Amino acid sequence: MLNEKNIFFNLDATNKQEVLEFISNKAVELNISDNKEGLLGDLNKREGEFSTGLQDGFAIPHAKSEYVKTPTILFLKLNSPIEWETMDGTDVKYVFSLLVPKENEDNIHLQMISKLAVCLLEDEFKNFIQSCNDAVELKEYIIKNMEVE
Amino acid sequence: MNIVGISACPAGLAHTPMAAKALEKAGVALGHNIKMEQQGSMGQINTITDEEAKACDFVIIASDQKIIGMERFDGKPIIRIDITTCIKAPEAVIKKCVKAIEEKTK
Numbered sequence: 700m701l702n703e704k705n706i707f708f709n710l711d712a713t714n715k716q717e718v719l720e721f722i723s724n725k726a727v728e729l730n731i732s733d734n735k736e737g738l739l740g741d742l743n744k745r746e747g748e749f750s751t752g753l754q755d756g757f758a759i760p761h762a763k764s765e766y767v768k769t770p771t772i773l774f775l776k777l778n779s780p781i782e783w784e785t786m787d788g789t790d791v792k793y794v795f796s797l798l799v800p801k802e803n804e805d806n807i808h809l810q811m812i813s814k815l816a817v818c819l820l821e822d823e824f825k826n827f828i829q830s831c832n833d834a835v836e837l838k839e840y841i842i843k844n845m846e847v848e
Numbered sequence: 849m850n851i852v853g854i855s856a857c858p859a860g861l862a863h864t865p866m867a868a869k870a871l872e873k874a875g876v877a878l879g880h881n882i883k884m885e886q887q888g889s890m891g892q893i894n895t896i897t898d899e900e901a902k903a904c905d906f907v908i909i910a911s912d913q914k915i916i917g918m919e920r921f922d923g924k925p926i927i928r929i930d931i932t933t934c935i936k937a938p939e940a941v942i943k944k945c946v947k948a949i950e951e952k953t954k
Contacts, residue, residue: 748858749932763859763889786936797861799889809861809890816862817869820935 700808701772701841703834704729708776715783715791719743719760722773722796730768731798737766738798752785755825759816761797770808771798772815774828774837793828795819811845818844849946851875851882852896853908854915857931860888867910867934868894874938880946884908887916896920906949908941910934925949 707725712718723739726732741764745751752758773796780790797812818824824844831837853871857863868884875882883900886893901907901920909915909928918926927945934941 745859751862754936759862761859761861763861786932799859799861803889806890812861813865813888813890816866820866820870820873 700770700811701774701838701845703838705771705773706834706837707774708832708834710775710777711779712777712781714781715746715760718775718777718781718794719746721775722760722794722798725773726767726771726798729771731771732764732766732768734766738762738764741766742796750784752783752791753819754785754787754789756780756785756789756792756829757795757819757825758783758785758791758793759795759797759819761799763799763801763803765801767798767800770800770803770805770812772796772812772841773798774841776832793825807847810847814845814847815841849880849905849949850903851880851906851908851942851945852885852900852904852921853882853910854885854887854896855931855934856887856911856913856915858913860890863931863935864888867931867938870935870938871908871910871942874942878939878942878946880942882942884910887911887913892916906945908934908945925952 723735732738741762775794780792783791855867906925910931
């Protein structure tokens, strides 16, 4: 659900739409989705309900979508912060995209995503994500924090 | 005070557990009893029982979604709050609710 291939550093994007397109493209490339336009539509639909911008430069664009084949997390670190309606008014530089199939019976992965979301309330977790620049280290840290007892 | 609440969001993946945890933490920090039920992608989690509903002073609904089982709270004060506000400023939310209930019962 998360490996080094799902982690992208130094991404150049100038707005939210470019980020969502990047996510949709990568999801198809990585065989997470079989329909780029469909997934992009669902990500945008969710953003339309209310923005997934959080605080301290984080956002969590996500979708429970019929175009997602397997529960997956992508992480993107942008080169420069972009405008994204957030809870504290900051621009966004760190993006977790949470992709889940519409009909999902797989509780373990939903529990892990839920734990990841809760981790994003913690300063210690956010500080690590912001400062880590090694994909393997980052993956291991996130997975360790998502583990379900 | 005895506080119970329910969080729910459109996809039920992320904001639902975030709001529940944020409010629980803030409630405890402010010296209250609090239990938050999540109505998200995994169904109902940490479900509030009829007894807990009966014993509460008020109910926080952190959502603009349709909530299951509202009849549990018949006769109780219900406060609906935007879910992002609950994540962003949980202590302020609890304080404001408690104050409103205190003033109501004066």
